[in-house]
Every structure is written in structure tokens, then in C-alpha cells.
Amino acid sequence: MDAQKVVTIAPRIRIRGLGKIFGEPPNEVEALKGIDLEVCDNEFVTLVGASGCGKSTLLRIIGGLEYHTSGELSAAGKSLAGPGADRAMVFQHYSLYPWLNVMDNIRFSRRLRVNREDLCSADVEVASGRADALLNLMGLPNMANAYPNQLSGGMQQRVAIARALLGRPEILLMDEPFGALDAQTREVMHDLILHVFKLERATIVFVTHDVEEAIYLGQRVVLLAPRPGRIDTIYKVPLPAQRHQDMKHGREFLDLKKEILQRIRETSGMKTDTDLLEQFSRTAGGQ
Amino acid sequence: MTTPTIVRPGFWSIRGPLSQRRYWLLAVLGLIVPILAWWLLANSGWVEKVFMPSPGSVWSRTLLWLTEDNLLQDAGISIYRVTAGWLLSAVIALPIGLLIGTFRPVQALLEPLTDFIRYMPAVAFIPLVMLWIGIDEGSKIAIIFIGTFFQMILMVAEDVRRVPAAQIEAAQTMGATRMEIIRLVLLPSSKPALVDTLRITMGWAWTYLVVAELVAANSGLGYAILKAQRFLQTDKIFAGIILIGLIGLVTDQLFRLFHRKAFPWMHKKS
16 A cells, blocks of 8 residues: 555656767767756646757657666656657657558557557457547547648647557657647647646646746746756746636736746847847947 | 729749640640751751651651561560669669668668769670670660669668658657568658659669660660661651650659559648
8 A cells, every 4th residue: 555655656757867968079069967857647847948958858858769868767766768658749740640541640559569469359449449539539520531731730730649649658748749830729729738638647748939838738837948958947837727718818827927938038148139239339338 | 984903923923823724835835846846947958857857757767667677576675674674773772772761870881882883874884794794685684773773772762861750759659669660650651752763763764775775785776776877767766766755754654643543642632
């Protein structure tokens, strides 16, 4: 009984002193340095930061698509090496298989050996029922036979999410999944992914450059700073679990958004327009 | 009452629209005008008939070739040589190109070498090929093989490399093994591009035909063209060149048809 408790309390993802160096000497680039982060079971964490802060690299390391060069990374207590079906990933675009129709895209993982071992016919039935259920959940019930290039960008991402969810992964990693969508579609997708999050009880790590998106979706917002990529601040989002679009205009939401945007500007190392204007007027005044 | 004026994009607007009717009119014009110019030039007397035969004499020479001089046999043996040389390169180049495009160590090992060899002129290999293989069918096929093989490897490798990384990575995060990624992602994803590569290299194989038939041939379209030169039969040279062009055009169109049938998802739009 006690042992079980310990297992459930252990964080889903545990990152300790993680670092990543790209390239070989003398052209090394330190992409990440000393990352400490724990993501709990059934938590929604969003990663934001100025470009080049390594947020995508961190996500890809968790997904096993990149390797860290120092530190520790474990999921559910087990050390991670390489990609695995327990950590599904949704990409910004071009990840669907254009030669397969929507249904075959969603069922793609069923064709892989990891999922075919010890399989009986009842499992296959359950799996096909799950594919249908996911298609409905994503609001695409009539699209099973369509090919990806017949779908809009938003629909394509729905298929990609359904495909990632098919194998009931413990962790869902999302790398700017709505970055290429228009603002209206993105809002619809936000509510959809929150619905999925509640229904599937997954653990989600979500990378975005859109601060509003990060606050609206996340329970915690992790802000990374660049050169080298490191965790700057972790914000707890002061919103109830059940979100709705109106909250975006609320006081707490806007204050947090302002605070995070301000901090991103400070950490980005880039001069803002006002800085440049000030500098200009100072030199002009000196003459 | 003034009628409102609607501004339509002009005839010469950049990437502007063109009606179906105008498209076909121009397409037919583009074919007829050169033939007409050829006919005028040949009949004007400016150029001697020996150097510039008229379309009519080329046509009658083609018929004569067909009825009395084994045109079908010449065409048949040439098609056989081109197809055999091309098929042989495809069978070997496809797996090598796939490996180069998939594994960086194989790329490092083979790509610079292939890049180097492909700039060597295939024609210059004729003496070697005759020494090594002899002067029978094999040598002609070998020349066509040399002319297409190395280019094909590089094109296949590029086709495989162009598979979007996200397609591969999505499979990896679903737990796919290396073999599964090759079989279920890289191959089906690059297949349309591979068919295009095969179509383009088939065209190149035809351009090496005449060169290949320089090697002690006694039949074939290329051989017939070379022989006609010796007898100053320019009309037959014209006929041979046009025939090779037509066969090439037909195979090209067949490939395109196959492409549309085999990959409906590429040609379907909502």
C-alpha cells in the first residue's frame, strides 16, 4: 500500500541538472544549462521564452529525439534514453503521412511491432473503437477517408493529436502545435486540447512562443532564458482548472501576461524600440 | 449611362490566368509553327535538300524504313537496350541511394565518390567497356548503365533526404524501429519522388542510346542514324531523331499517367 503511494507521488518527469551542448569543439554551443524541472502526473506545463532559449530542444530531449550531454532525465522513476511510445509528440507541421487517409494516419502506431506483440483480436477491436472515438472527439467523424492535403491546417493538427493519443501515452509533448494556425482556429484548438487533457488524464508539456496561449493552457508556465538556455522563472497560473475564453480578459490573466512578456524582453538581451530611441535621443542631445 | 469598367489581368501579367481555349490554341501553334518553318526552309531552295530534307521526304523515308528496312526491329532492339540499361541502374541505385539518404556514414562513404564519377563522360568509357565486356549486347547496356547509374544514386538519395524530419520523428515517438521507419515512412513518403526520378533518368538513358550503339552495333535506331550519315541520307537521320523523341515522349507520358494512378492522394485536392 505504502509503496504504491510513493509511485503515484513521484513526478511523471524529473529533470536534474540537465545540459545540452550542440556541436564539437571548438564550435560548441551550449543550448541548455542546469535545467531542474519536475512535471507531476496529469499536469499541464507550458514552456515559453525568447527565441533561442532552448525550449524546443528541452522538449525534444524529453521526447528522446535529442540527447542531453549532462544531467539526469527520468520518467516515472526510469531513466530515459531515446524515443518511446510512452512519450507521444505533436509537431508544428508536416508530420502527417500524406499517402495515408485520416483513419490510417490515426491508426499508424497499430502497425508498429511494439504494439503488435501479444495482441489478440479483442485488443484490435478495442483499438479500432478507440480510433473512432478519437476521430469523434476531434470533431472529424466524416473525415476518416480524406487525405491530409484535403484538410485545413487546423484539421491536420486534430488528426496529429488523435494519432499521438491512440496508444494512450503517459506523456504528451507538443512543440508549437498551433503555431501555424490562424488566431480563430487556435482558440478552438485551445479549448479542444483542454478538453482532451481533462478526458485523457495525460501529462502535457507544451512549447509555445505565444504567452497568452501558455497562460490559458498551462497550470504552470516555465520561462526559459537564452544563452545558455536555462530556467528563469516558473509561474503558477492563478486560474481555476476549468478555463474559458473570457478569462483572457480578466485582471489576473492580463497581469500575469504583462509580467511574463516583460521578463521575456529582459532576458532576451535584445534592445527594445524604446531603448534604441532613448539611446538615439541621448546621442543627438549630446551634439 | 456609363457601364462600370472591370479591370481584368492582362495577357502578359506575371503568372496570370489563361483560358483553356487560348492555352490549347497556343500549344497547337507552338507545334505547327516550327514544322511550317521547317517546311518553308526545306522548300525555299536556300538550303540544299541533302542538308535539310522536307517534312514530306522524312515521312516517306519513315514509311520506307518501316516497310522495307526493319524499322520495328531497330526500334525494338533500341527499346530493349535502353530499358535493360536503365532497369539495371535502377535495381542497384535504388537501394544504394536509399542507404545514402538514410544513414549519414553511408553518405560520407559513398556520396563524394559518386559525385566524382558522375562527372566522368560516359562516352569516354567506351574503349574500356569494349575491353572488359566485349562488343556484344552487354557493352551497349553497360554504356547506358554508366550514363544513368551515378546520377540516379544521387537523385534517389536526395529524394529520400527530402522526407520531412517530422514524419520520421513522429514515427520514432510512436515507438517505430529503424526498419519500420524505412519501410513505413521513408519508402512510401519518397515513392512519388522516386517515380519522378525514374522517369527523368529514363529520358537520359535514351540520350545515351546513340553513343551506346557506336559500339559495333548492326541494328537499332542509333545505329541506323549513324549508318544514314555514311550514305548522306539526312531524311533518315531526321526520321531516327524524331522517332527517338516520340518514343521518349510516350514513355514520359506513361510514367506521368502511372504517377496519377498510383498516388491519388497527391493529385486530389479538396
